[in-house]
Amino acid sequence: MKGSGKEGVDQEGVSVRRPEEELLEGISRTSGSGEEPPATLSVGGRIRFVREAKGLTLMDVSQRTGFSEETIAHIENGTILPPLGDMVKLAKALEMKMGYLLVQGESRPYTTVRKADRKRISRYASQRTERYGYIYETLAPEKKDRNMEPFLVTLIPTEKEEPPSTHEGEEFIFVLEGEVEILLGNQREVLSPEDSIYYDSTLPHRVKALGNSQARILAVLYTQEK
Numbered sequence: 001m002k003g004s005g006k007e008g009v010d011q012e013g014v015s016v017r018r019p020e021e022e023l024l025e026g027i028s029r030t031s032g033s034g035e036e037p038p039a040t041l042s043v044g045g046r047i048r049f050v051r052e053a054k055g056l057t058l059m060d061v062s063q064r065t066g067f068s069e070e071t072i073a074h075i076e077n078g079t080i081l082p083p084l085g086d087m088v089k090l091a092k093a094l095e096m097k098m099g100y101l102l103v104q105g106e107s108r109p110y111t112t113v114r115k116a117d118r119k120r121i122s123r124y125a126s127q128r129t130e131r132y133g134y135i136y137e138t139l140a141p142e143k144k145d146r147n148m149e150p151f152l153v154t155l156i157p158t159e160k161e162e163p164p165s166t167h168e169g170e171e172f173i174f175v176l177e178g179e180v181e182i183l184l185g186n187q188r189e190v191l192s193p194e195d196s197i198y199y200d201s202t203l204p205h206r207v208k209a210l211g212n213s214q215a216r217i218l219a220v221l222y223t224q225e226k
Contacts, residue, residue, distance in 0.1 A: 043087075046101050048076040050094045064093035084136060084151065085165030085201070088223055092168065098149050098223050102138050111143035118152070134207075136219075149221040155180060155209035164204035170222040172198045173207065178215025182207050 041049060051061055058069040065072075067086070074080045075090075082090065091098040118137055139150040155178070164183060173182070174196040182189045183206045184199055190210060191197060199205065201221070209215040 042078050043081065043102060044076045044078040047072075047090060047094070050096055050101065051076075054094065056094070061090070061093050065089045081135075083134070083162070083165060084149075084153075084219070084221060085167045085205075088167040088169060088201070088221065091223070097145070098221070099138075099140070099143070099146055102141070102149075108143060111140050113139055113141065147222060149223060151219045151221070153217045153219050155207065155215040155217065157209045157212050157214065162206060164206045165201075166204050167201050168223070169201040170198070171201050171205075172196065172220040172222075174218040176216040176218060178213055179210035180207060180215050180217060181210040 051058075058072050061067070061072050062069045065086075067089075071080075075082050075086075087098055087101065091101055094101070118139070134153050134155045136151045136153045139152055140146060140148075173180070173191070175191045175193050177193060180191045180195075182191065182197060184203050185205075189197060207217075207219075
């Protein structure tokens, strides 16, 4: 016998969910529908919003990412802006696409970003991001459900050596200005303007400005779940 609502009832009187309802819930879990943060929130605020909406504690996210609870709290409070590789890990831990944690947008087939309208992801002063050696701006803020994440990145010279990053996906980098040093496992590559590189993000990697001058790159991260 079938019920009149979203659930059916089997011969033993046990409620059974219809296949289409399970399908819709699966889509919701992977796309983040129903758990989208308000557009006015900062990156850290979005991360906290999604974490709390999913009923996760700081310890839960810490165990999933390998980051300390203190680091996650600082990210949520906006004290620090995480590197792009860490954003990929946070998105995976929260079962959300990376784009949902960056900027809210409409589900559109394309997005156009004018130079005058381009904004930094974080609302905090740039010196708070310098510990990581770069500041980034998303180039697709209003295109949700995307598998590629394009960024304009300004690499800032820093004496602090951050450990290499590893995460799922692939990355493409095209140098716009300056000299860039990229460490890939045991290999070191130095790129000049108009040079490019493509690599698997599972390979330990670190990208930084070479010398004492800033550099600018176009970075595209591919983060589709497999």
